[in-house]
Amino acid sequence: MADAYFSLLSLILVLPLTLLIFLYFIVRPRPVRVPIKNRHVFITGGSSGIGLALAHQCAQQGADVTLLARNVSKLEEAKEAIKLATGRDVRIFSADVREYENIVKVVEEVGEIDVLVCNHGVYVPQELESQELEEIRFMIDVNLMGTFHLIKAALPGMKKNRAERGPGSIAIMSSQAGQVGIYGYTAYSASKFGLRGMAEALQQEIIADNIHISLIFPPDTETPGFVEENKRRPQLTSIIAASSGAMKADEVAKKSIDGIKSGTFIVPCNFEGFLLSVATAGLCPQRSFLMAFVEVVTSPILRIAGLCFQWNWYGSIEKWYAQKKQCKNTLLQYLVAFDGFTSSDLAFFCEGHVGVGVVTRDHTGSIVAVCSKLVDGRFSPEDAEGLALREDLRLLKTCGLRLAATECDALRGQKIK
Ligand SMILES: NC(=O)C1=CN([C@@H]2O[C@H](COP(=O)(O)OP(=O)(O)OC[C@H]3O[C@@H](n4cnc5c(N)ncnc54)[C@H](OP(=O)(O)O)[C@@H]3O)[C@@H](O)[C@H]2O)C=CC1
Ligand SMILES: CCCCCCCCCCCCCCCC(=O)[C@@H](N)CO
Known part of the structure; x- marks a missing residue:
């Protein structure tokens, strides 16, 4: 008993103390x-x-x-x-x-x-x-x-x-x-x-x-x-x-x-x-x-x-690459038509970045406005889709087509791809 007590004491006190003195x-x-x-x-x-x-x-x-x-x-x-x-x-x-x-x-x-x-x-x-x-x-x-x-x-x-x-x-x-x-x-x-x-x-x-x-x-x-x-x-x-x-x-x-x-x-x-x-x-x-x-x-x-x-x-790292592989270059596209213009609303997912953009063409098919931006952060293609719809109106507003866009009031989005 006394022996066990002594070894415990030495373990708790004497060893660390000796180590400290040695290191000193x-x-x-x-x-x-x-x-x-x-x-x-x-x-x-x-x-x-x-x-x-x-x-x-x-x-x-x-x-x-x-x-x-x-x-x-x-x-x-x-x-x-x-x-x-x-x-x-x-x-x-x-x-x-x-x-x-x-x-x-x-x-x-x-x-x-x-x-x-x-x-x-x-x-x-x-x-x-x-x-x-x-x-x-x-x-x-x-x-x-x-x-x-x-x-x-x-x-x-x-x-x-x-x-x-x-x-x-x-x-x-x-x-x-x-x-x-x-x-x-x-x-x-x-x-x-x-x-x-x-x-x-x-x-x-x-x-x-x-x-x-x-x-x-x-x-x-x-x-x-x-x-x-x-x-x-x-x-x-x-x-x-x-x-x-x-x-x-x-x-x-x-x-x-x-x-x-x-x-x-x-x-x-x-x-x-x-x-x-x-x-x-x-x-x-x-x-x-x-x-x-x-x-x-x-x-x-x-x-x-x-x-x-x-x-x-x-x-x-594993999670990030798995997500990137699954989502690489996903392209979602919507067609929104209003007042003779066609606005194609893009959301793309590439290299872990989400981009949203709007390309607006007149009735002849010429591009009259382009607007796009990269949105950083971790998104899945599903997030990209939601984001594209949400951002669509906002982005159109920043193109020169503010009135037309708001007047068409509904974003009749049609997923074409
Ligand atoms: N900020 C951070 O998160 C961290 C920074 N560090 C380290 O701390 C140190 C300072 O960083 P931080 O304060 O953020 O840097 P800043 O970029 O804010 O400042 C860098 C300083 O270094 C000078 N400098 C840069 N290149 C040269 C050069 N070729 N010759 C002479 N001077 C030069 C710059 O002046 P000028 O461009 O006019 O030459 C500036 O005064 C760096 O060594 C960095 O690696 C470490 C960990 C984290
Ligand atoms: C065993 C216990 C481990 C404890 C935690 C380890 C955490 C490591 C984090 C490393 C962060 C490195 C930041 C460098 C910042 C820098 O240098 C740049 N901003 C450029 O200047």
């Missing part, structure tokens, strides 16, 4: 604090979205901020907004991170950098098969090569007098799509996973120089870039990405700065991101023995959670 001594690199007040923070992509939010908050916290992006007027706007909000002057530079010589020039001009934030990034989601090679190259060049260019240009200056200047930091903006591959992000995920490989190797190379890397992994974030992305993002990409909630740029910036200041290597931004970081810890450096403890203890359960996510994602 072995975690590497050792914990560090990287201050940002009165230090030079250089932020790429600082004229928009997450980068701009970062610039605001760094300036608020008393850092000397420099921004780099391509578009000069956006940079100037950012400079003014930050001056207005914080009273601090920021320096701005226009350059493309793809052009190494220009980056070298800028870096020489700005002087010693304490915290280098490689936040610039582009994302054009599409299935690999239909994506142009040029777009794939664009993402790899800006996101991955651009970051190489920056770090390579800045590193010599960052190393200089580091002992007197205190710890330095290189923060790299990845994405949750850089921790797990996501449908529609083949090129983007590759560019963001690439950053992780680079960061893990580079941390070993620069630890002796007291420079510390933070890799930041945001989920979908409300930014101007994200608004653009959403106009063309495949539906499945959005469905899968919705597994992690969306954030505001300010919230991501706050998490990033906290991560930089505590020298954290993997910086998640929301709860799902935290789970994802623990589940994909791999062999990455870990300074916190408590986090290391969480990683060790939760690894089997998080692997199960990860498998459940994959089960769910593959389920969505």
